Amino acid sequence: MIEVRDVHFTYPNGVQALRGVSLSVDRGEFVAIMGENGAGKTTLIKHFNGLLKPTKGTVLVDGVDTRKSTVAQLSRKVGIVFQNPENQFFCESVYDEVAFALKNFGFPEDEVEERVTETLRRFGLEKYAKRSPFLLSGGEKKRVAIASVLAWDPEYVVMDEPTVGQDYKAKTELLNLIYTLLDEGRAVVVVTHDVEFVAECEPRVVLISQGRILADGEAHEVFSDFGLLSKASVVPPQSARFTQMVFGQPRALNVEEAVRLLSSMLGVGR
Amino acid sequence: MSMLDGFKTTVLETPIHELDPRVKMFMLASVTAMAIMFNKVVPLLVISLAQVPLVLLARVSREWSRSMRGGMIFALMIFGMNLVSRAAYAGWTVDAEMVKVSVAMALRFVALLTTFSLFFLTTSPDKLSLALESMRIPYEYCFAFTTAIRFIPIIAFEAQAIADAQRSRGLELDRGNLIERLKKYVPILTPLIVSAIRRSMELAEAMESRAFGASKRRTNLYTLKLKPRDYVAAAALTAALCISVLVRGVV
Numbered sequence: 001m002i003e004v005r006d007v008h009f010t011y012p013n014g015v016q017a018l019r020g021v022s023l024s025v026d027r028g029e030f031v032a033i034m035g036e037n038g039a040g041k042t043t044l045i046k047h048f049n050g051l052l053k054p055t056k057g058t059v060l061v062d063g064v065d066t067r068k069s070t071v072a073q074l075s076r077k078v079g080i081v082f083q084n085p086e087n088q089f090f091c092e093s094v095y096d097e098v099a100f101a102l103k104n105f106g107f108p109e110d111e112v113e114e115r116v117t118e119t120l121r122r123f124g125l126e127k128y129a130k131r132s133p134f135l136l137s138g139g140e141k142k143r144v145a146i147a148s149v150l151a152w153d154p155e156y157v158v159m160d161e162p163t164v165g166q167d168y169k170a171k172t173e174l175l176n177l178i179y180t181l182l183d184e185g186r187a188v189v190v191v192t193h194d195v196e197f198v199a200e201c202e203p204r205v206v207l208i209s210q211g212r213i214l215a216d217g218e219a220h221e222v223f224s225d226f227g228l229l230s231k232a233s234v235v236p237p238q239s240a241r242f243t244q245m246v247f248g249q250p251r252a253l254n255v256e257e258a259v260r261l262l263s264s265m266l267g268v269g270r
Numbered sequence: 271m272s273m274l275d276g277f278k279t280t281v282l283e284t285p286i287h288e289l290d291p292r293v294k295m296f297m298l299a300s301v302t303a304m305a306i307m308f309n310k311v312v313p314l315l316v317i318s319l320a321q322v323p324l325v326l327l328a329r330v331s332r333e334w335s336r337s338m339r340g341g342m343i344f345a346l347m348i349f350g351m352n353l354v355s356r357a358a359y360a361g362w363t364v365d366a367e368m369v370k371v372s373v374a375m376a377l378r379f380v381a382l383l384t385t386f387s388l389f390f391l392t393t394s395p396d397k398l399s400l401a402l403e404s405m406r407i408p409y410e411y412c413f414a415f416t417t418a419i420r421f422i423p424i425i426a427f428e429a430q431a432i433a434d435a436q437r438s439r440g441l442e443l444d445r446g447n448l449i450e451r452l453k454k455y456v457p458i459l460t461p462l463i464v465s466a467i468r469r470s471m472e473l474a475e476a477m478e479s480r481a482f483g484a485s486k487r488r489t490n491l492y493t494l495k496l497k498p499r500d501y502v503a504a505a506a507l508t509a510a511l512c513i514s515v516l517v518r519g520v521v
Contacts, residue, residue, distance in 0.1 A: 071442075075437070079438070087435045149438075
């Protein structure tokens with residue numbers, strides 16, 4: 001479990017990014033962290049693997065205080081996939097890129113080979129194994145970035161803005177990947193602005209605004225409270241707005257639910 | 271790195287900020303000349319202290335003192351190296367004169383750091399470019415120069431993001447011997463350089479699509495015009511330079 005207890009964080013330039021944040025993420029849980037730009041979302045997830053240490057309060061990863069552990073030790077458990085894949089590419093081939101972390105974590109050579117091959121296969125990247133990661137398309141780059149983290153099997157998978165610049169097909173693949181990870185008993189934390197994506201997968205939603213948690217609950221609950229959403233500068237999902245308009249209250253979060261609701265009301269089978 | 275805090279432009283409306291950038295360049299040059307002219311404690315102390323009222327007038331004392339604190343370690347190093355090398359040259363004896371000269375060298379650094387810090391703190395890249403242009407330096411060079419200054423904070427921010435991503439993939443920068451440690455900067459420098467090249471190409475395309483260099487005679491929205499107080503400042507600086515030359519002849 002990742003436990004964040006009353007964490008405050010102030011950057012060296014004096015910006016107070018977190019002002020008393022508490023939350024916990026358990027294995028098997030799917031959490032979406034949402035909020036306006038500069039709300040503190042990225043600052044918060046950088047505490048999960050010790051890249052940032054709290055100014056006040058504590059962060060525990062499986063009971064271990066992040067202050068008493070190195071980023072490398074914590075990353076073994078908490079894998080963070082950052083927003084811009086190009087910020088991590090430096091190898092000549094996709095193969096080496098995926099192998100980089102495994103070598104850092106000291107996996108034996110034959111296991112590195114085995115894991116890289118398996119990971120490339122899983123992400124449909126075998127054909128790019130020898131190609132430079134810089135020459136791939138945007139969606140493929142993202143896949144390599146995610147693969148390079150999942151290769152070492154972190155128990156907590158954290159993704160910063162995974163849907164930015166991705167087409168519908170890539171988003172569906174991402175969703176399927178998240179469900180697989182959850183089935184394997186891992187925790188998945190996603191930082192995102194993509195309301196429709198979150199509405200579709202209905203995770204636990206944590207709303208952050210100005211360094212504080214505004215709401216923490218099921219997607220249905222949080223996304224039905226339009227007042228709360230506007231405080232965090234989040235526009236409600238289209239289906240929620242549509243049903244609000246038609247029925248006076250948000251009765252569906254995504255297209256699937258809206259179709260089910262309408263067809264049952266109209267008495268058409270689907 | 272805190273020394274660099276004293277070089278970021280501040281946007282304020284003070285007499286120093288509004289001084290013509292050419293006059294400020296003249297100030298930079300003349301204070302540098304004065305600091306190099308002398309190698310005695312008292313005149314260098316005067317040059318350093320004379321700039322303090324200007325720093326206060328420009329309301330940048332906080333930024334300036336931060337760069338001073340960051341620069342203190344270098345000042346101490348200059349003092350130490352001067353003293354040690356002079357003592358070694360004289361056969362490992364120390365006298366008062368050696369200490370005085372070493373203090374003077376450290377003060378020269380403080381005077382130079384202050385004037386450069388004051389210049390960059392109060393002169394925006396745009397004004398600097400205007401000043402360079404008015405000195406008949408081709409606009410392309412002025413633009414390249416100001417763009418370089420403007421991109422420093424962006425590249426610093428990106429370097430941080432890259433370091434975060436690589437550390438999250440198990441890169442440990444502070445482990446191993448010197449060679450191993452230097453090698454560990456490859457995963458950080460490679461993405462940084464790639465993105466800098468990419469950024470410069472994108473910038474070039476954006477500039478071309480906005481007709482950069484289309485006409486030979488480029489006009490500026492703001493033009494520099496010397497005001498009475500600019501003449502006063504320039505006259506005061508000239509006087510200070512003359513006095514320095516005279517004093518230098520006497521001391």
